[in-house]
Amino acid sequence: MLDWMNWTPPVAIFFASIVAILMAMTVWEIVSPCTERKGFLPIATTRGDRLFIGLLSAAYIHLAFLAVSEVSLWIALAVSVLWLLILLRWG
Amino acid sequence: MRKVPDNRAWWLVLPVLLLVALSALVPLMTVVNYSVQDIFGPGNAYFVGTEWFRDVLRDERLQESLLRQFGFSAAVLAIEIPLGIGVALMMPRSGVKASLCLILLAIPLLIPWNVVGTIWQIFARGDIGLFGWGLNELGLDYNYTGNPMDAWLTVLLMDVWHWTPLVALLCYSGLRAIPDAFYQAAEIDRASRWAVFRYIQLPRLRNVLVIAVLLRFMDSFMIYTEPFVLTGGGPGSSTTFLSQTLTTLAVGQFDLGRAAAFSLVYFLIVLLVSWLFFTAITHMDRDR
Numbered sequence: 001m002l003d004w005m006n007w008t009p010p011v012a013i014f015f016a017s018i019v020a021i022l023m024a025m026t027v028w029e030i031v032s033p034c035t036e037r038k039g040f041l042p043i044a045t046t047r048g049d050r051l052f053i054g055l056l057s058a059a060y061i062h063l064a065f066l067a068v069s070e071v072s073l074w075i076a077l078a079v080s081v082l083w084l085l086i087l088l089r090w091g
Numbered sequence: 092m093r094k095v096p097d098n099r100a101w102w103l104v105l106p107v108l109l110l111v112a113l114s115a116l117v118p119l120m121t122v123v124n125y126s127v128q129d130i131f132g133p134g135n136a137y138f139v140g141t142e143w144f145r146d147v148l149r150d151e152r153l154q155e156s157l158l159r160q161f162g163f164s165a166a167v168l169a170i171e172i173p174l175g176i177g178v179a180l181m182m183p184r185s186g187v188k189a190s191l192c193l194i195l196l197a198i199p200l201l202i203p204w205n206v207v208g209t210i211w212q213i214f215a216r217g218d219i220g221l222f223g224w225g226l227n228e229l230g231l232d233y234n235y236t237g238n239p240m241d242a243w244l245t246v247l248l249m250d251v252w253h254w255t256p257l258v259a260l261l262c263y264s265g266l267r268a269i270p271d272a273f274y275q276a277a278e279i280d281r282a283s284r285w286a287v288f289r290y291i292q293l294p295r296l297r298n299v300l301v302i303a304v305l306l307r308f309m310d311s312f313m314i315y316t317e318p319f320v321l322t323g324g325g326p327g328s329s330t331t332f333l334s335q336t337l338t339t340l341a342v343g344q345f346d347l348g349r350a351a352a353f354s355l356v357y358f359l360i361v362l363l364v365s366w367l368f369f370t371a372i373t374h375m376d377r378d379r
Binding site: 005006007008010011014015029033043044052056059060063066067073 | 098117120121123124125127128130136138140141144145148149356359362363366370374
């Protein structure tokens with residue numbers, strides 16, 4: 001059935017993790033609703049805003065690693081996850 | 092007390108979300124799938140990992156068209172937004188004249204994009220086009236098919252002609268929504284024309300300007316038909332914008348993997364810039 005979309009395992013894992021993150025965030029939001037607050041980012045953000053900023057910057061971090069270096073992308077992933085956690089906690 | 096937002100209203104968005112899921116998310120996922128494969132035909136694809144992305148990010152031709160694209164979008168915004176506000180301010184407030192202005196302004200918006208390209212292609216020709224012929228008669232050496240600067244100016248002028256009315260109409264509706272009491276108060280305070288604009292009209296226009304800037308940025312960043320018809324990307328590649336480079340890759344060379352990687356980079360740029368605009372403008376009044 002998914003043949004027409006030319007699925008590959010890495011892409012499937014990628015989208016599955018995005019869905020998992022969204023679901024986890026939904027559950028977290030239901031268990032303890034968040035309020036908008038101001039951290040080190042120049043604007044007041046909610047948890048969802050910070051997740052969006054984190055994911056978008058993760059995409060750019062990966063692209064930057066690809067564009068200027070030959071380093072393994074696992075390092076880019078580690079940097080992105082770290083940055084996402086910092087953003088969610090103190091952003 | 093800090094306010095806790097009630098998120099139940101999001102259920103109302105669910106039908107739209109389902110529609111978007113079918114019309115946008117599935118194609119997007121397919122593009123992501125394509126971007127990591129080398130595709131020779133149906134059922135004949137090989138996984139290549141991030142090779143296309145590396146390739147695309149280091150391709151000079153793509154970098155040049157990206158720069159060109161940013162230059163074009165910046166020029167479009169810098170001209171059309173102030174011009175649109177100006178036109179809206181000069182339009183009559185009501186009556187037959189106002190209706191006439193609205194109709195005249197709406198005409199360029201009703202013309203299909205390829206027709207706009209054709210109109211300007213003929214209009215700007217040196218031999219039979221009024222614009223090109225007129226400039227040449229005035230002693231200017233104007234030739235949009237041979238001179239990159241002229242080609243740029245023509246494409247820019249065409250976009251300004253085509254889309255400034257949209258900005259003007261949006262601003263006009265914003266201006267009409269300002270209650271008269273604001274102007275009466277300003278008159279009592281003997282506010283100058285500039286003060287009325289700066290402290291009454293401009294702040295009240297912010298919401299429509301958000302929409303105008305976003306629409307014009309996204310549209311100009313995706314521009315394809317008009318320059319394709321007008322200049323075909325030339326002379327050389329001086330007016331080849333991103334979407335045309337992308338089309339050449341995907342449809343012309345049938346290089347689906349590389350084109351998919353490139354469209355994802357393109358998508359990320361549009362997403363980032365739109366988000367930056369949106370956040371900057373919506374947070375301006377909150378932080379004040």
